[in-house]
Amino acid sequence: MESIEDSNKEPSKQAAYVSFKGVGHKYDPLPTAPMVIDSIDLDIHRHEFVAVVGPSGCGKSTLLRMVAGLLIPSHGEVSVFDRPVTEPRDDVGIVFQKANLLPWLTVRKNVLFPLKHKYGSYSANDEKRANELLEMAGLTQFADKMPDELSGGMQQRVGIIRALLLNPDILLMDEPFSALDALTREQIGFDLLDIWREHPKTLLFITHSISEAVLLADRILVMSKRPGTVLDLIDVDLPRPRSSKTINSPRFSELADLIRGYIYEPNVPA
Numbered sequence: 144m145e146s147i148e149d150s151n152k153e154p155s156k157q158a159a160y161v162s163f164k165g166v167g168h169k170y171d172p173l174p175t176a177p178m179v180i181d182s183i184d185l186d187i188h189r190h191e192f193v194a195v196v197g198p199s200g201c202g203k204s205t206l207l208r209m210v211a212g213l214l215i216p217s218h219g220e221v222s223v224f225d226r227p228v229t230e231p232r233d234d235v236g237i238v239f240q241k242a243n244l245l246p247w248l249t250v251r252k253n254v255l256f257p258l259k260h261k262y263g264s265y266s267a268n269d270e271k272r273a274n275e276l277l278e279m280a281g282l283t284q285f286a287d288k289m290p291d292e293l294s295g296g297m298q299q300r301v302g303i304i305r306a307l308l309l310n311p312d313i314l315l316m317d318e319p320f321s322a323l324d325a326l327t328r329e330q331i332g333f334d335l336l337d338i339w340r341e342h343p344k345t346l347l348f349i350t351h352s353i354s355e356a357v358l359l360a361d362r363i364l365v366m367s368k369r370p371g372t373v374l375d376l377i378d379v380d381l382p383r384p385r386s387s388k389t390i391n392s393p394r395f396s397e398l399a400d401l402i403r404g405y406i407y408e409p410n411v412p413a
């Protein structure tokens with residue numbers, strides 16, 4: 144089976160897993176209403192890490208909601224594994240900016256909550272898996288604590304583990320680290336890469352941080368201002384595993400500058 148390390152080589156030769164074909168959307172059905180996103184064509188490969196960057200309001204979250212089936216595009220089609228997405232999918236995990244843990248449940252019970260909610264109960268095996276994931280995220284000693292006893296970074300890790308417990312094939316992350324301080328943010332990014340290596344997922348990751356996108360992703364979708372279109376889809380040809388050394392490499396700066404050019408001078412060809 145292909146490893147993640149191989150998966151960012153020659154992405155154009157791989158089969159599409161999540162596909163956007165001519166996707167556009169307007170929230171208001173009036174014919175004169177403006178499009179929020181327009182003419183999005185994009186193929187994402189299985190177990191690929193794609194970061195999405197673009198100006199505020201360009202439709203990044205709108206794209207994510209479409210993959211989850213929480214929003215059906217008014218134009219074009221989103222499909223997963225060649226099947227059009229027409230309703231909410233249960234094979235998708237979502238992580239938002241805030242972990243939104245339930246304050247009256249312990250960390251372990253928060254992680255297990257989606258299973259309980261979905262199936263009414265969970266098995267000893269589920270609990271074992273929850274413990275394994277908590278261990279991997281360095282949270283074993285906090286498993287029986289209440290969420291307000293954890294730092295923001297730890298709470299966000301719990302949110303990620305919770306999204307992973309249902310073993311979704313697709314993980315959607317909407318600015319998951321933006322509420323964290325810079326150091327925690329970098330560390331949790333590396334933690335995410337470790338988790339993703341151990342539990343491969345197709346990952347769509349929205350961020351406002353250009354360096355975070357370059358550090359983590361296989362490819363970066365750069366969107367224009369509203370209506371959001373694809374300005375570029377950049378292969379991040381930096382070797383894995385990535386580390387803090389990656390940030391000091393000349394190629395890292397080149398890629399970050401390329402994206403900055405699009406974001407800050409969108410009319411100037413890079």
Ligand SMILES: Nc1ncnc2c1ncn2[C@@H]1O[C@H](COP(=O)(O)OP(=O)(O)OP(=O)(O)O)[C@@H](O)[C@H]1O
Pocket residue numbers: 170171179197198199200201202203204205206369
């Ligand atoms: N439910 C909705 N009804 C009407 N308009 C909406 C709705 N959701 C989003 N919009 C509008 O669609 C546009 C794109 O929103 P979206 O949240 O997808 O952008 P974004 O790129 O994720 O923004 P940000 O970076 O600020 O989070 C915005 O102008 C927003 O106001």
